[in-house]
Amino acid sequence: MGRILLCLCCLAASLGAHAGEVLVAVAANFTAPMKEIAASFEGATGHRARLAFGSTGKLYAQIRNGAPFEVLLAADSETPAQLEALGLTVAGTRSSYAIGRLALWSPDPARVDAAGRVLADGSIRRLALANPQLAPYGRAAEQTLRALGLWQSLRARLVLAESISQSYQFIASGNVPLGFVALSQIVRGGALQSGSAWRVPDDLFGPLRQDLVLLRPGEHSPAAAALLRFMASPDAHRVLRDYGYEVPR
Amino acid sequence: MPELTLAPEDWQAIALTAKLAAVTLSILFVIGVPLAWWLARTRSRLGSLVSALVAVPLVLPPTVLGFYLLVLLGPQGPVGRLTEALGLGLLPFSFPGLVVASTLFSLPFVVQPLQATFSAIGERMLEVAATLGAGPFDTFWHVVLPLSRPGLLSAAVLGFAHTLGEFGVVLMIGGNIPGRTQVLSIAIYNRVEAFEYAHAHLLAGGLLAFSFVALLALQFINRAGVGAPGMLRGGA
Known part of the structure; x- marks a missing residue:
């Protein structure tokens, strides 16, 4: 009242x-x-x-x-x-x-290191991201992988979502172990809600x-x-x- | 754990969905019954053409159908210009627009079971009725419709349930406007996008339970109908 x-x-x-x-x-x-x-x-x-x-x-x-x-x-x-x-x-x-901010995220607390080195260590079988042709966050994820020189080697292992929401759902449901999401999907009150994540530095993708x-x-x-x-x-x-x-x- | 109850906007979406399904189903029957009867009886080639047209929504992805409707009914589209010239305004982003889209989209779900039922009624039955002095309308009303009860019921449940669950077309043509065009399936989508998964589960669970009960009821009623030879009493 x-x-x-x-x-x-x-x-x-x-x-x-x-x-x-x-x-x-x-x-x-x-x-x-x-x-x-x-x-x-x-x-x-x-x-x-x-x-x-x-x-x-x-x-x-x-x-x-x-x-x-x-x-x-x-x-x-x-x-x-x-x-x-x-x-x-x-x-x-x-x-x-x-x-917006881009993040590499996994619900597994031990999967993603704070520097994103997991992308290059050869352990990735599947990696989710939004379709670069449909979604801005997908384009940013592609730019990031290209900047790291990993686009060619990971290309065959990418699972493309129709939106950044779907990318999040692929990963959160455990169907894909890790992938790119918007930081806004995994952060509340400035802190990571669950799992492990690498906040992708701004200089790897266009704003x-x-x-x-x-x-x-x-x-x-x-x-x-x-x-x-x-x-x-x-x-x-x-x-x-x-x-x-x-x-x- | 925050308490989980339906918000006013959820009730609004549920009411809107029920209204949409009821209005759509009424229109579907007004159009679908004569259309299915004609399709079941005609031998013209036009019949095949119309049959194919009615089935098109089964093939087209919903968002694609929604997009074409949006363009067709929009201010630059031929139908949009017509409705504006007639002083009706534009249909997209309004409840009447949702009704038009849902009617088109659910049409095969009503016409096809009806057509199958009507086709199964033999010419002989109609001839007998005619011999006994019944006019065509009389025959349809007192012979065909009672014989077609299971088909009518299937058509009603399929048309109603399909309209309830439709998402792609109504999102495109309706624009997800709370209180005006935001139906239940879209309210679920909103809850998911807002990370309110518990709420989304609640709404989706309700929709699932309702649809399941409706389909189950149909099965029982149909079975009861088949088991009662009394349906044919009038003719035997």
């Missing part, structure tokens, strides 16, 4: 501007952090964020075909740029809201910038504008770090 009252007070205090609703298309790999960010956004501004999750490629197809989304949080930087080129966004609203953009249907929405501002706030940044993302700039 006390909590409800407190929420009501916060809401009342922030209702100076009209409380509105914003419909946000969110890349599936950002589901968990965005749920937290949306909750604190609602607490801080009184606006409500309605979240629709999907793979960035599907969201792109839907936006091109008239989806009513007001804001897009993509898993890459290319998709918002393409939508901008098509004139489906509000000019000058594109920016990075998070930078995994996740960009957002204001879409046409959200052009005049105060709630959409408020969400764009909130994504760059310390509250949002705290959630990002908690999930192993880097804060842009």
